[in-house]
Amino acid sequence: MGQTSKKRGVGLEHWLVPQWPAPNTVFAYVTTRIGGVSKAPYDSFNLGLHVDDDADAVQHNRAQLSQCLPIDASPQWLTQVHGNCVIDALDDGVVREGDAAYIDKPGLAAAVMTADCLPVFFASKSGARVAVAHAGWRGLLDGVLENTLKRFPDAPQEICVWLGPAIGQCHFEVGGEVRDAFLQASTSKQGVAQAFRPSDTEGKFFADLYQLATLRLKAYGVCSIHGGGYCTYCDEERFYSFRRESRTGRFASVIGLLS
Numbered sequence: 228m229g230q231t232s233k234k235r236g237v238g239l240e241h242w243l244v245p246q247w248p249a250p251n252t253v254f255a256y257v258t259t260r261i262g263g264v265s266k267a268p269y270d271s272f273n274l275g276l277h278v279d280d281d282a283d284a285v286q287h288n289r290a291q292l293s294q295c296l297p298i299d300a301s302p303q304w305l306t307q308v309h310g311n312c313v314i315d316a317l318d319d320g321v322v323r324e325g326d327a328a329y330i331d332k333p334g335l336a337a338a339v340m341t342a343d344c345l346p347v348f349f350a351s352k353s354g355a356r357v358a359v360a361h362a363g364w365r366g367l368l369d370g371v372l373e374n375t376l377k378r379f380p381d382a383p384q385e386i387c388v389w390l391g392p393a394i395g396q397c398h399f400e401v402g403g404e405v406r407d408a409f410l411q412a413s414t415s416k417q418g419v420a421q422a423f424r425p426s427d428t429e430g431k432f433f434a435d436l437y438q439l440a441t442l443r444l445k446a447y448g449v450c451s452i453h454g455g456g457y458c459t460y461c462d463e464e465r466f467y468s469f470r471r472e473s474r475t476g477r478f479a480s481v482i483g484l485l486s
Contacts, residue, residue, distance in 0.1 A: 239295045241272075241465075245389040247453040250354030252333070254297050255482040257346065257391050259465040263288040265476060273467070273476025275340050277306075280476060292338075292479065302336040302481050303328050307361050309344075311371040313378050326371050327360035329378040336483030342467040343399070343459050345436045346391035346480035347372060351381045352451075359482045362440060364401065368408055372443050383448030391480050392466055395458030396424060396435040399470070403430045409439060418442045 243257040263272030264287050269280040274292065276285050293301040303316035306324045314325040316337035328337035337359055339346050344363035351357070360366070360375045379386055406423045413419045422438040425431075437455040444452055459466040467475045 242295075243392070245348055245391070245454060247348070247350075247389040248352075248387055248451065249348075249350040249357075249389075250352065252354035252485050253350045253357055253482065254336075254485060255348050255350075255357075255359075255389070255480075256295075257480045258292060258478045260467055260476060260478060261465065263291065268472060268474050269476040272478070274338075274479045275342075275477030278476060279474070292481070296336055296481070296483065298334050298336060298483055298486055300335055300483075302338040302479075302483070304338055305340075305361070307339065309361075309363050309365045311366060311369040311374045313358070313360075313371075313374050326362075326366050327358060327375045329356070329358040329375065330482070330484055331356045333484045334486035336481055338479040338481045340477035340479050341391075341393065341459075342469045342475055342477050343394040345393035345440055347375075347440060348389040348391065348454075348480065348482050349375060349379070350387050350482070351379060352385045352387060353381065355484075356381065357482045357484060359480055362436070364405055364409075364434065364436065364439070367436070367439055367443065368412060372440060373447055376444075376447055376449070384450055386449055387451035388444055388449055388453065390437055390440060390452070390454035392457035392459050392462070392478075393436050394460050394468065394470055396422075396433045396438075397458060398460035399434050399436060400426050400428070400431050401434045403432065405434065406432050413442065413446075415442055415446065 241261040300318035339361035423432040
């Protein structure tokens, strides 16, 4: 991806840049926990205001993030509720409730925050439209990815997707009711069954968020799916993980269109 950055502020060198075939009009980053001012256990680039970190530290980190973006606007922040609502991103400083944000105007950006849930980036191959979604298992089941794709006027084959850092199957243990719910909602029973590996604990399974997301994206008609392979639980140096330590911060997945 041919994105550029003003490279103001400290921290950009620690961020992830998605490797996907998005056009040059699109920029996208995933922050890490490195490079901010938050104290332990939120050290150090926590971007979540809802986790009992010092608010001034979080606002400092958010300002630092904005300074690193290749546009002048601050990202649209969300109050995430593990739902399937998609909002239109604006640059008015208003925090909106939802779990995905859609952009079709240059000069705007949007962010979702995670600490085990799956961040999903979307970009039209035309380079005119982007979105980012927060997808835990509840959001996946309730259709947050499908609702995000519905906001695009493009055919699914004209949209590329990148799956960001989430908890890996190695540590994401869920109850049998979660597996049953996905099986009931899916037409690909075999694919869903393969996304759940039995745990040593009776009635528990280890779930593969990446596989579950990929199945739903493919069922919708998306062919260009990239990313995956991370584990926020295992990678303590770079990522926050709620499953690893419930009192922790949030990193951000940010996408936008160049002016």
